Amino acid sequence: MFQLALQNLLSPMVLFFVLGLFAALARSDLSIPEAVAKLLALYLLLSIGFRGGAELAHHGFTGQMAATMAAGILLSFTTPFIAYALLRATTGLSATDAAAVAAHYGSISAVTFVAVTGMLGQLAIPYDGYLVAVAAAMETPAIFAALWIAPRETPMTRPSESRGLIREIALNGSIVILLGALLIGAITGQRGMVMLKPFIVDSFAGLLCLFLLDMGLITGRGLQQGWRHLSAAVAAFAVVMPLIGGTLAAAAAAAIGLSVGSTAVLMTLAASASYIAVPAAMRLALPAANPSIPLTLSLGITFPFNLLIGIPLYIAIANKIAQ
Amino acid sequence: MFQLALQNLLSPMVLFFVLGLFAALARSDLSIPEAVAKLLALYLLLSIGFRGGAELAHHGFTGQMAATMAAGILLSFTTPFIAYALLRATTGLSATDAAAVAAHYGSISAVTFVAVTGMLGQLAIPYDGYLVAVAAAMETPAIFAALWIAPRETPMTRPSESRGLIREIALNGSIVILLGALLIGAITGQRGMVMLKPFIVDSFAGLLCLFLLDMGLITGRGLQQGWRHLSAAVAAFAVVMPLIGGTLAAAAAAAIGLSVGSTAVLMTLAASASYIAVPAAMRLALPAANPSIPLTLSLGITFPFNLLIGIPLYIAIANKIAQ
Amino acid sequence: MFQLALQNLLSPMVLFFVLGLFAALARSDLSIPEAVAKLLALYLLLSIGFRGGAELAHHGFTGQMAATMAAGILLSFTTPFIAYALLRATTGLSATDAAAVAAHYGSISAVTFVAVTGMLGQLAIPYDGYLVAVAAAMETPAIFAALWIAPRETPMTRPSESRGLIREIALNGSIVILLGALLIGAITGQRGMVMLKPFIVDSFAGLLCLFLLDMGLITGRGLQQGWRHLSAAVAAFAVVMPLIGGTLAAAAAAAIGLSVGSTAVLMTLAASASYIAVPAAMRLALPAANPSIPLTLSLGITFPFNLLIGIPLYIAIANKIAQ
Amino acid sequence: MIVQPGKGAMQTHLKKRIDIVVEAPLLQRVTNQLDRENVSGYSVMPIIAGRGHEGPWTSEGQLGNASQMVAIVCVVDPARVDDLLAATFDLISRQIGHVTVTDVHVVRPQRF
Amino acid sequence: MIVQPGKGAMQTHLKKRIDIVVEAPLLQRVTNQLDRENVSGYSVMPIIAGRGHEGPWTSEGQLGNASQMVAIVCVVDPARVDDLLAATFDLISRQIGHVTVTDVHVVRPQRF
């Protein structure tokens, strides 16, 4: 376990994240253009999507896959209720703000997903390809849970807008690319893999480093701006909630009988909090919520917590409980 | 032939194009930053240019090359007259609009060129390196043909501007990078190829996928906006004209005695319609033409037609007629 | 020597630079988006930083390293005095302009550093990894020297600003990424190298070509605009000063007993002039200086001089004097 | 307003330029609203950084657009300003953003 | 105009800000024209999306610039407005685009 944590902390990926964090906190002018950050995110999602699909082509559809998918959706829909209750009990956040934060923590962080697959790759621990689909399926149920929870003071103005909102959430870019690449990987299988391997597999670690450098930079900048929004209780939530989510996922994974790698991935997904898809959705659906609070929590505390401590912990636990 | 079409349709490249098309038509917010799209285009042109040059270094200057070059220029200059006559006979387009569309179809699409080389690479069918130079040479003659055809109602204001126009057309970015990389490939030959192979060859398929994803996105968005500019007759032109161009090129290729791969490439070039270089040139040279019409036709109909149906068809025909 | 110069001139890197130069001077609209240029620069710095660190992990800290570091800092701090004296004696530049130019020539060009390592890689001549740290250390002393030299007509307005300036200079992005990647390379050593090699090593030559294409473009555009700022004496300075800096570095390298590769790198660093970090610092510290003069000199004359003639010359000399 | 009568004097006409600064996720809602109001057109311009009541932000390195702002510029006839302000006020007042109205003169009034 | 006389009162002077929105391929023609008219300078600002009579467009993922617009901002002396409108009208009227003129005040009048 300690060995694992150290190996994680001393991986180039994590070190580049720390470098970015340091640069931002030291107010260096190091910066990565927005277009580059978006290219890197697109590449990483496309890569894990495609590889998941190619792996899926080997194994086909199984009952385990259906069970894991159901578990993921359930986790995404139920954890917001836990998160909301916890926030209302332990912090002074308003009902609207608490609901918005709950949506972020029920949903998942595609970037954290990428990070755990990178770490598993380093350790040569395999995971099931269909988890890409599970990740995509876990993005949105939490949003609907949060809209259910949130006080309905501000009525959605137009039905056309709320229809628009559902489409925007269901078809957001990261879901489309993840599922699309998964499908293409499944269709083209080994043949596609041979063609794309130099780009999709060989360059992965290097581009992940560059991406985590950027994540470090924006995490650091977010913390510099956002810390004043955070009471100690709110900050504590951002560490406790991933552990709750991860524990629930561990129980589900054990019940389903997932492998070590898949258990670790499901735990990480449940433990992660969105900071791309859900923040945008909340600006449309819950405009009265203060956007800085969930962003600072998920990007500034939960993401580094998961990257530095959570992921090795989840892998270690998966090692214990999975067969 | 059917086998070939299926293999094309199920290639990762085409599937990523379809994914982008789907995302745009479903109004997903998936998007690729402009800077990334331009990087991908630059990379692809540089790669096929350099590889063409390195191949050329092997074979040197031949009579066949000169003949193919002449054929390409002739095709580019003459097909606008056919296109114009066809449009005026079968559609209600004004003389100016018809001339502008004709320029697009006489010229070539560098992206379609990249696609056919990708497809040939997959099938392990070689083509002659000098076709890169032929492609570059085919970009501009059509523009001059169209200016010749177009009614001269709106006189070019200044001689300095029309001189400027010729320079802008002859030295547009894609021509410079194609020919420049060709030259550098020819000069550095095998030595350069060894140095650059991981970047220029190995990553090609993956980056082409990403690029075609973007092409799918902009094609879908273009169709959404542009379809209302299109009558059935105008839309039909966008499918018929590539077949006419391809047939003429097939005849030329047979007369010259080109190989299967080179015949397929020349047919594809003639069948393709510009949507980067010529649209910009038309805004300067024929401002009275409606820019949406040729763009919707070439990007929204002819490009997907060539990608999905045309290219496998041209390869199949080339297989029949070439030695 | 002649052989070496030819091999340099006919390397794909230099040819792509020349292509960019040609395109800019011919006013082609070929262009590389700013975001892409910044990605390429980031990648190249990260790559040489990381490789330097991985190499360092092998050899550890040595006295030679400390001596070279000291020599580099000394060169950076002292050459501005020489440059200033030379400029004031031979050109009509004002004291402020001369001081600003001197800062550029005392400091180093990270891009030229990348170019010499590319050239040495092609020739399979190794150099010491710690030179990355030396390069980073040489960036800033020249700036302080120039502020010392410059006439103090325009007082820095606020102490907080001049403190800010020092931080900005010391923590500018290229220094942070170079040193950060060096550290990460040193920490992760061989293990990290295996993971990142396809990205960091294999793609290096190709991405360097693309980067030098961009450098050619901006050099050409800079020359087009900037030549009218240049008298013959000022232009001559931009060729003479690198030779002076290179000579001083050669003497230092010989005294320390550096290898051929390391001697060539130290000479190139001393001979190079900044055009990213120092220009920005000068706008803050010496606003009265005309920014076009040093930029045109360092980017328009000294960089191409070093790339085309200087680097092969420094390698040839290093071959003579080093053991 | 007649600018400098003389050789090239061009008649110009008063219009209003409306600048709407909103959160990026809201962009499409606002342009949909402008479409519904039948404005002749609008242009979207990027904002790369800023500061407001919530503190500073920058687009650098960002993956999502939730914390970013964009500017929508729309030149309209003065007679339309009030309707447009009313139409966008609903949207803007619930979210982060603001609207300014400026007098501008144009040469071809029928375009707007 | 004297803005608030008092400790730091700064004298400001009336100038005109000309905003020219044109198709991107036309950019250089317009700036060449401004150069010929000897304006003291101009700034080019990006437009990333928009809608006009031809429908909406966006720069996202675009390879060419044919369907894009850019904004050219030029601050000039009021006395120059008419000439500049006449000089650019030729270009703009044949293409897609429009021009607005706004009153602005500056501190250092001799710069423009």
Add this chain to the structure above:
Amino acid sequence: MIVQPGKGAMQTHLKKRIDIVVEAPLLQRVTNQLDRENVSGYSVMPIIAGRGHEGPWTSEGQLGNASQMVAIVCVVDPARVDDLLAATFDLISRQIGHVTVTDVHVVRPQRF
């Protein structure tokens, strides 16, 4: 100003829009200054090319930001203009750049 009284008439209020065009390396100095002056906010907009007394520049392919300009837009109460001009004049006058002030109307005056 009351824009068209009637069904949706919205009361608008006079504010000033200050556009500061400065060299990119100076951006943070200017925004620090605005922070010190306690403005309610500002937006930074990109400039991608331009021409001034030193000749033309473009951001295309650039690695550094030394030769680039950015625009800082700040909407403020008319009473604050003079202080802000004085505060930024110090910075701008030593460097390359300029400042314009424009009358604008807003709906929610208390925001600025």
